[in-house]
Amino acid sequence: MNNQKKSDENYHKVLEDAELLYTNVQIHNIVEDIAKAVSKKLEDTNPIVMPVMIGGLITAGQLIPKLNFPLEVDYIHATRYSSSTQGGKLVWLKKPDKSLLDRTILLIDDILDEGITLSEIITYCYSNGAKNVLTFVLVKKELENRKLKRDIDFVGTTVPNVYVFGQGMDYCEYYRNINGIYAIKKV
Numbered sequence: 001m002n003n004q005k006k007s008d009e010n011y012h013k014v015l016e017d018a019e020l021l022y023t024n025v026q027i028h029n030i031v032e033d034i035a036k037a038v039s040k041k042l043e044d045t046n047p048i049v050m051p052v053m054i055g056g057l058i059t060a061g062q063l064i065p066k067l068n069f070p071l072e073v074d075y076i077h078a079t080r081y082s083s084s085t086q087g088g089k090l091v092w093l094k095k096p097d098k099s100l101l102d103r104t105i106l107l108i109d110d111i112l113d114e115g116i117t118l119s120e121i122i123t124y125c126y127s128n129g130a131k132n133v134l135t136f137v138l139v140k141k142e143l144e145n146r147k148l149k150r151d152i153d154f155v156g157t158t159v160p161n162v163y164v165f166g167q168g169m170d171y172c173e174y175y176r177n178i179n180g181i182y183a184i185k186k187v
Contacts, residue, residue, distance in 0.1 A: 011174050017185040021159055024179035027138070027167055030156040031059065034136060035066035037154055038106065042134070043069040045104040050096060052121060053077035055110030058168035058176060059138045059156075063108060074098045076107070076124075080117050090120050101129035110168040112137040112155075115148025122150070138167060139181060159183065 022030075049071050051060035056075075064073065077094035105125050109118055118135060125133045136154035141161050159181070165171040166178035175182075 011171070014171055014184065015175065015178070015182070018165070018182035019185060020180050021164065021183050022157060022167075022181040027156075027179075027181065028062070030138070031062045032066065034154050034156055035063055038063070038136065039067055039069060041153075042067075042071075042104065042106060045132075046070050046072075047104040047106050047134075048072045048074055048096070048098055048100065049106045049108065051075050052107055052109040052118070053094065054079075054176065055168045055170070056108045059110055059136075060108045063136070072098060076121055078117055078121055078124075090117060095124070096128075099129070100125055102131050103129075104132045105130045105134065107133065107135045109135070109137045111139040111141065111164065112146075112148065112152060113141050114143065115146045119148045139164065139169070157181075 049060070049064055049067070050073070051057055053075055054077070074096040075094065076096055078090055078092050080090050107118065107121060107125070112118060118137075122133050122135070134153040136156075137152050138156040140152060140155045140158045142158055143161055160183075163171070163184040164181055165175045165184070166181045168176050169181070170176045171184070
């Protein structure tokens with residue numbers, strides 16, 4: 001058996017064994033509710049809305065069209081994971097093109113784990129002149145020792161401290177496109 005076929009089978013097994021935590025319909029309703037809250041808070045601020053790539057892409061694509069007020073879109077890409085399931089040193093892949101000076105920023109991310117990446121991105125935005133930085137994460141893990149020392153402004157839902165994928169979150173760079181949020185089966 002070639003390595004690619006074996007790898008494909010392993011990924012299929014991960015999905016088959018995973019537990020569905022949230023359906024696509026539940027996620028749709030969560031994003032609808034968050035869009036209302038974001039609109040109420042930001043409609044008069046002319047914000048820059050920035051997905052945190054790659055994980056924030058799917059959620060941003062669902063949220064941004066529901067925000068019916070003037071805004072600009074840019075993106076930021078910093079990662080600690082690459083294709084790993086363990087976080088490492090922060091690597092900047094893309095900083096925003098737009099000036100953040102005196103602007104309100106809404107960062108959209110897929111998941112809040114320890115908060116190290118998001119904390120560094122928030123610091124970057126403020127150090128580049130942002131007036132206000134707000135955050136939206138679709139999923140917040142239930143952790144006790146989080147490194148992020150501020151509250152998230154908009155949280156879609158919470159999950160236990162397990163490895164999750166789908167809806168922008170990946171399993172070794174795969175399954176970001178899966179509808180729903182799944183938890184890896186504990187072995």
